[in-house]
Amino acid sequence: AQSVSQHNHHVILSEAASLELGCNYSYGGTVNLFWYVQYPGQHLQLLLKYFSGDPLVKGIKGFEAEFIKSKFSFNLRKPSVQWSDTAEYFCAVNTGTASKLTFGTGTRLQVTL
Amino acid sequence: DAGITQSPRYKITETGRQVTLMCHQTWSHSYMFWYRQDLGHGLRLIYYSAAADITDKGEVPDGYVVSRSKTENFPLTLESATRSQTSVYFCASRGSEAFFGQGTRLTVV
Numbered sequence: 001a002q003s004v005s006q007h008n009h010h011v012i013l014s015e016a017a018s019l020e021l022g023c024n025y026s027y028g029g030t031v032n033l034f035w036y037v038q039y040p041g042q043h044l045q046l047l048l049k050y051f052s053g054d055p056l057v058k059g060i061k062g063f064e065a066e067f068i069k070s071k072f073s074f075n076l077r078k079p080s081v082q083w084s085d086t087a088e089y090f091c092a093v094n095t096g097t098a099s100k101l102t103f104g105t106g107t108r109l110q111v112t113l
Numbered sequence: 114d115a116g117i118t119q120s121p122r123y124k125i126t127e128t129g130r131q132v133t134l135m136c137h138q139t140w141s142h143s144y145m146f147w148y149r150q151d152l153g154h155g156l157r158l159i160y161y162s163a164a165a166d167i168t169d170k171g172e173v174p175d176g177y178v179v180s181r182s183k184t185e186n187f188p189l190t191l192e193s194a195t196r197s198q199t200s201v202y203f204c205a206s207r208g209s210e211a212f213f214g215q216g217t218r219l220t221v222v
Contacts, residue, residue, distance in 0.1 A: 006155075034210070034211075036213075042215075043203065043213040043214060043215045043216055044156075044203065044205075044213040045213075046210050046211075046212075049210055090155060090156065092211075099144045099161075099163065099207055100144075100146060100158055100161050100171065101146070101158075101205075101207075101211055103148075103155045103156040103157075104155055105153065105154060105155035106155045106156075
């Protein structure tokens with residue numbers, strides 16, 4: 001069965017600092033990968049997704065992620081965070097034969113002024 | 114407006130009562146999902162449905178029942194609510210990506 005690990009549970013950064021959130025998955029076949037963001041009190045919104053092609057994916061709000069197949073990783077990055085990026089971030093995966101998404105436990109990002 | 118809506122947004126119920134959470138989507142997506150979100154667990158899949166009249170269990174199905182008589186609706190029923198089912202419940206539907214509802218915060222007292 002597929003699974004997703006997010007090792008950073010709570011990250012605190014100052015504004016303008018660079019961000020990298022780790023995501024590793026366990027599945028040996030074809031995968032589709034997603035990062036979702038949940039702002040306080042809101043529902044999940046898609047940041048970016050990877051299906052195939054260029055392993056460096058650019059999403060909304062300046063976020064990007066890199067798919068490294070050999071490391072089973074899909075880390076999320078942003079060069080310079082803003083206070084408004086304070087939120088919870090979820091990595092998710094689904095395999096090529098299933099439509100259900102499996103989520104990681106999430107990383108809470110707190111950006112301080 | 115196109116989208117996915119959940120109702121109610123907030124619900125308090127007593128232990129042992131039956132409660133149904135509603136989910137409605139307007140895209141005619143085949144796939145729909147119910148997740149619960151709990152601190153330290155992220156989102157866990159309760160049930161999902163590939164099409165009308167086709168449903169399947171997720172990670173944590175015990176104590177829940179779903180139905181899918183129409184493509185656009187996917188209600189989730191707690192047959193006899195327990196305190197451990199206090200959670201935030203999210204419904205989602207999926208085309209090329211999943212879209213989530215606003216969530217239902219359920220408290221079982």
